[in-house]
Amino acid sequence: MDTIKINxxxxxxxxxxxxSGIEQENTNAAFIAAGNRSYFGIETDVHVTVDGNFVTxxxxxxxxxxxxxxxxxxxxxxxxxxxxxxxxDGIKNRNDMKIPTLTEYISTCKRYEKKxxxxxKNEFTQEDIAKICDEINKLNYLENVIFxxxxxxxxxxxxxxxxxxxxxxxxxxxxxxxVERLVEHNFDLDILYTQLNKExxxxxxxxxxxxxCWTCDNKEYAENLCSWGIDxxxxxxxx
Numbered sequence: 186m187d188t189i190k191i192n193x194x195x196x197x198x199x200x201x202x203x204x205s206g207i208e209q210e211n212t213n214a215a216f217i218a219a220g221n222r223s224y225f226g227i228e229t230d231v232h233v234t235v236d237g238n239f240v241t242x243x244x245x246x247x248x249x250x251x252x253x254x255x256x257x258x259x260x261x262x263x264x265x266x267x268x269x270x271x272x273x274d275g276i277k278n279r280n281d282m283k284i285p286t287l288t289e290y291i292s293t294c295k296r297y298e299k300k301x302x303x304x305x306k307n308e309f310t311q312e313d314i315a316k317i318c319d320e321i322n323k324l325n326y327l328e329n330v331i332f333x334x335x336x337x338x339x340x341x342x343x344x345x346x347x348x349x350x351x352x353x354x355x356x357x358x359x360x361x362x363x364v365e366r367l368v369e370h371n372f373d374l375d376i377l378y379t380q381l382n383k384e385x386x387x388x389x390x391x392x393x394x395x396x397x398c399w400t401c402d403n404k405e406y407a408e409n410l411c412s413w414g415i416d417x418x419x420x421x422x423x424x
């Protein structure tokens with residue numbers, strides 16, 4: 186298996202949940218697969234466990250990727266780490282299919298010199314956001330992290346701690362009110378790709394807003410986005 190190559194022009198490609206079109210999402214295998222290719226960044230999702238550890242997984246529970254159904258924020262790290270995740274073929278047949286830590290993810294991004302595009306899942310307290318940043322700072326990599334979140338307040342809290350930090354607000358709907366809010370807070374945008382066109386990308390750029398989109402696996406649409414000047418595309422399989 187391999188990625189689907191596109192004519193990306195000046196657009197930067199981000200591997201969604203690692204190279205999740207080939208390896209199980211949000212695993213070290215997916216992060217390394219992305220690291221070994223031409224991606225600008227590697228995206229993942231972070232949750233906090235009941236005992237205060239940060240792990241990379243998308244859902245609130247492990248059911249979809251592990252069959253075993255555990256709630257992340259109600260489980261200890263050791264319990265979650267003990268799970269074997271399904272590999273891409275839907276079988277538990279690989280010992281490396283474990284839930285990664287935040288540190289493992291950041292270390293992989295650093296090793297392969299990729300931007301870490303880190304989605305803050307759910308709403309985090311200011312204290313937990315500070316701990317996330319401290320964990321990344323221990324690896325001297327915070328300046329290479331783009332924080333994204335559907336929770337606007339998460340990004341406000343990031344900026345309270347680090348005013349110059351790059352953040353992108355996640356949303357599935359474009360509106361004039363959204364643009365006004367982004368301008369007010371000096372946030373960039375990460376939006377559902379079907380919400381974008383040549384005109385609104387140009388408008389966002391005129392407001393000094395960089396534009397990312399999720400999650401585009403359609404080659405033709407992606408190449409249109411590139412021709413319209415989008416800054417980033419997040420994809421499971423396009424490269």
